[in-house]
Amino acid sequence: MPKRTLTLLTAVAALSVSVLPIAPAAFAEEASPVGIGPAGTLDTERGLFAVTAWTDTAGADIVSVSAKVRSGQTVVAEVPSLTELSWPKGRFQVPESAVLKLAEDGGTVPAIGRYSIDVTATDSKGGTTTRQDAGVLDFTLRPQFTEMHPDAQTSREDRSLRMTTRLVGVQPGSGDTVPLAGREVSFTRKYDNAKPERDTTLNAVTGDTGEVASPEFGMENWASFEARYTEDSEVARGSAYEYERPSITPYKVELTAQADKTRALPGETVTVTGRATHEGAAVPGTSVRVSLGSDGRGTAWGETVTTDADGRFTAKLTGTPGIRLSGWVAEAAEFYVTGHVSGPLALPAESRIDKVVSKLAADGKVTVTGTFRNTYDREDRFDYEPVQLDFSADGRTGWKKVAVTKASYYYQAFTLNTGTTTGGYYRVHHVLSDNFTESFGPVVRLSRTQTRVVSVNASPEPVAKGATVTVTGVLQQNAGGWKAYASQPVKLYFLAKGYKTWSLVASGKTDSKGRAKLKGTAGKDGSWVIRYAGDTAHFNSTAVADFVDVR
Structure with missing residues (x-):
């Protein structure tokens, strides 16, 4: 865009720069039912302005709103019809098709500056009013930066940069831009974690084409840069802002390392030794962060060490109680340096x-x-x-x-x-x-007390089918030696020859000497046994069954 020559409007020099005054409406001899509010310039497009109009006449609506823009008594632009906005109701704006422009851009406004606005409104019942000095058309440039870039990509060898951009003013109406020369722009560097230092702001002045380069910044960690400029003059008003987050040229190193253990208990020390090289050569004096890890990622528990003249490093790690991890990780810790190696290490939790x-x-x-x-x-x-x-x-x-x-x-x-x-x-x-x-x-x-039934005898033997079989035995408990276990419930069981399941035949109790005598009916050849089922303090009894032949 070629440089334009801007004519500063002197007719409104008496108007305040920082405050846009609004004059009260002139009084008519008779109060009109039509009212007009203050007119205001749209900040994003200063060739447009809007105003509120209303009527107090019942059943009437505002049917037309027009405006004149003047410098002193000289009218520099007329807007025959402002368009009512869909919302809010009663708000009228210069249509975009009638945006005000400089004369050099095909409009009628002679120069950049500030102008008075007179507004006339009419309702559907014929009521009308004109408000002189309803507002000020802020027909000034809007400051704006072009995209900001670093002049170079920083590296481990060269960590300095300058941020470059261009400051221009956006003209009302046409949207054309013109350079804002001789302006002081502020550049701020912000480190992500306020380290190694807090925000730093340096200033630089724009050249003839609005171009500006910041003073030299050092970049020792990830940082963002901001450019800011504010002006409130007869020519330009507003603030410009631009943001950039530069990338870097990484210095890639190869890390090799090993641990002296494959498993470390909480509190035990693990020693990790390794070496840093770049294209086969040792990298001395660089920081390496060695830590306990999980899935190849380091944790907060670790040690940062510095490589020696041969690029070698040693770190000692201690297992942390309560943290269940696996493996160790060594990572380049210097900002510009990248490199990573990990290895197996079991770190069991307590x-x-x-x-x-x-x-x-x-x-x-x-x-x-x-x-x-x-x-x-x-x-x-x-x-x-x-x-x-x-x-x-x-x-x-x-x-x-x-x-x-x-x-x-x-x-x-x-x-x-x-x-x-x-x-x-x-x-x-x-x-x-x-x-x-x-x-x-x-x-x-x-523990429980052992029990047994001894001297199990089933008689007669042999026995006739259908006859009574009498089974006797003595229940004992091992309480400081085997002794009779009196007055305890016992049961008689029978197991037919060739079968695997015992059948309950009869129940009874032992006498005062632990003796039991129970009877059953002979039906098949088989074994007979007396059993005690135990209680909360005794085991089930053991016993040797007695076989009876049925004839």
Whole structure:
């Protein structure tokens, strides 16, 4: 766009620059029912203005609104008809087809400046009024920046840049732009995290074509840049703003590293050693962030180290209680440098076993329930984690696994079951894994008193079919030695030859010497036995059955 010569309107020099005054409407000899509000310039298109008009006459509407624009007593533009807006009702605006322009752009306004607006409104019942000085047409330039760019892409070797842009004024009506020369523009650098320093603002003055380059900025971290300019003069009014976020030229390094462990418990130290190179050559003096990781991403727990003259580095990491991670990560920590390497490392979280309930049934089977979870994170969810039940005869030594299961994913609960036992010491045990540390439940002694039925005898033998079989035996409990167990319920069972299921035949009680005598009817060859079903403190009895031949 060629440079234009702007003629400053001097006829309105007395008008305030910062405040657009609105003169009161002239009084008619008789008050008109038609009213006119203040006229105001549209800021985005200063060749347009709008005004509110109304009538107090019942049943009447405003049918026409016209305006004159003048400098002193000289009319520089006439608008024969303003268009009513769809909203709000009663608001009238210069139509875009009649936008006011400079004479050099095909309009009638002689120069950039500010002009008085007179408005005339008429209603449908013939009422009319004219408001002199209804407002001011702010026919000034609107400041605007062209797109802002850095003059160079910063790098590790050269971290300085200048931001460049152009300041222009947008003309009313035509939208043409003209340079705003000799204006002071503010450039501000804003680091993302207010580091390494707070916002910095530097100023520069535009040249003849409005072009402007900022003073030199250093760029030591990710930053954004802003250009700002504000003017309120006879020629231009308003603020201009432009934003840019420059990219950088990265310095790519190759990181190689290894850890001295494949698994570290909470509190244990892991040493990671490595080297940084660029195109095969050592990179000394660069920062490397080494941390515990997850899925190849570093965490906040780590150490930043500096490479030595040969590009080598060493970092020591400590496992953090309560954090379940996997792996280590080494990343270039210098702003312009990029590089990344990761490796395997199991970092099991601390675990605990809670709510353990252990039961020893009368049939000798053990059932243990409880929960397994992360010590420091109750909401931790994990794949089914194995837990086992250990047994020891004395509760101190000789522990051995007797059952294993997995804690459920959501509720973290488990149930362990064993076969028959005569009792002993039990504990729930989680063996150290890559996910969780070793943990134990409480040691619990499970015991019951053993019982047996001895001297089982079924008679007569042989026996005739349909005859009565009398079965006797003595119930004993092992309470400091085998002793008679008196007044206890017992039952007589029969197992026919060739069958697998025992049948209940009769019930009774032992006498004061633990003796039992029960009867049944002989029907088939088979075995007879007396059994005691145990109670909360006793096991089920053992016994040797007696076979009877039926003839």
